[in-house]
Amino acid sequence: MSPDASAAEGTVAPAGGEHLDDVHALGARALDEAAAAADLAALEEVRNRYLGRGDGLISARLRGIGQLPDPEQRRQVGQTLKALRDRVEEAIEERRRGLERAAQAESMQAEAMDLTRPAPPLRRGHLHPVTRCARELRRIFGHLGYTAVSGPEIEYDRYNFELVNMPPGHPSRDVQETFWIDDARLLRTHTSPVQIRSMVELGAPLRVIIPGRTFRRDYDATHFPMFHQVEGLCVDEGIALSDLKGTLEYFARSMFGPDRAIRLRPHHFAYTEPSLEVDVSCMVCGGKGCGTCRQSGWIEILGSGMVHPNVLRNGGVDPERYSGFAFGMGIERIAQLAYGIEDGRLLFENDVRFIRQ
Numbered sequence: 001m002s003p004d005a006s007a008a009e010g011t012v013a014p015a016g017g018e019h020l021d022d023v024h025a026l027g028a029r030a031l032d033e034a035a036a037a038a039d040l041a042a043l044e045e046v047r048n049r050y051l052g053r054g055d056g057l058i059s060a061r062l063r064g065i066g067q068l069p070d071p072e073q074r075r076q077v078g079q080t081l082k083a084l085r086d087r088v089e090e091a092i093e094e095r096r097r098g099l100e101r102a103a104q105a106e107s108m109q110a111e112a113m114d115l116t117r118p119a120p121p122l123r124r125g126h127l128h129p130v131t132r133c134a135r136e137l138r139r140i141f142g143h144l145g146y147t148a149v150s151g152p153e154i155e156y157d158r159y160n161f162e163l164v165n166m167p168p169g170h171p172s173r174d175v176q177e178t179f180w181i182d183d184a185r186l187l188r189t190h191t192s193p194v195q196i197r198s199m200v201e202l203g204a205p206l207r208v209i210i211p212g213r214t215f216r217r218d219y220d221a222t223h224f225p226m227f228h229q230v231e232g233l234c235v236d237e238g239i240a241l242s243d244l245k246g247t248l249e250y251f252a253r254s255m256f257g258p259d260r261a262i263r264l265r266p267h268h269f270a271y272t273e274p275s276l277e278v279d280v281s282c283m284v285c286g287g288k289g290c291g292t293c294r295q296s297g298w299i300e301i302l303g304s305g306m307v308h309p310n311v312l313r314n315g316g317v318d319p320e321r322y323s324g325f326a327f328g329m330g331i332e333r334i335a336q337l338a339y340g341i342e343d344g345r346l347l348f349e350n351d352v353r354f355i356r357q
Ligand SMILES: [Zn+2]
Pocket: 282, 283, 284, 285, 286, 287, 288, 289, 290, 291, 292, 293, 294, 295, 297, 298
């Protein structure tokens, strides 16, 4: 009969002379299985099989000792079983440490970094065309002595409309689709409120350009709810329309090339008098006529005019002593023309492939 038969079935050891052999065989098997456990789960199974509190093969035998008839046999078998239990426990513990070390080594290997490997090349960032254009505008007007200033994007009705000569009920308010926050506050529809703020803060004479975000409820192929404007304001004694023309000519040539010409057309804005729209000779065809300029040879780029005396007064500047001019343009439009971007929506989609070009 195989000495393992009873053990394998998990039964209590029968009384008889072969008890010690039986115990040794059981122990040898437990130690082999512990050493061979492939992972922590298998090892836990070995522990349960032999040392499990209820029906572990060794535990059960220990409990069955009392049924042995001979006291000397009880003592011998008992001592052997206890020593065996301790050895199996030790073996399981040792195997557990071995498995854990192996797992750790494996994960270290998996996460290992080869510090001598060359790094992948870093992608260089690119400025968004709107950012680039705003910087260029600052640079160009900086040469003419203009300082860039900024103001709040959440603005009061008073600054956005009233103080720039658009009191409640003024017809120009209708064209500006306004995002209202409450009765008194809104998202600024243009950068013009900063003209008032600059005059109040800095006083005359002054030369500022005001690049910034503006907001209107408008969305189609050529209009966006958020867009960038830059406005310029020059206030001094004896400022005349010819100063405005010279300044804008310098700007057009710096931005679009030395051969550009500008032309002024009368227009109406609430905050300037007289008001002018400004065209630049087409940078694509040079004025001969093409699709970009709709065969006219001219492209509208900005609005401008002599600052209305009311606006000067609202900024705390004496219109009897000072005069000034102002101009404003959309940065997206200037960027489109300067960099030859046909679809303005590209400027807002943040497609990295486009920005990288
Ligand atoms: Zn053209």
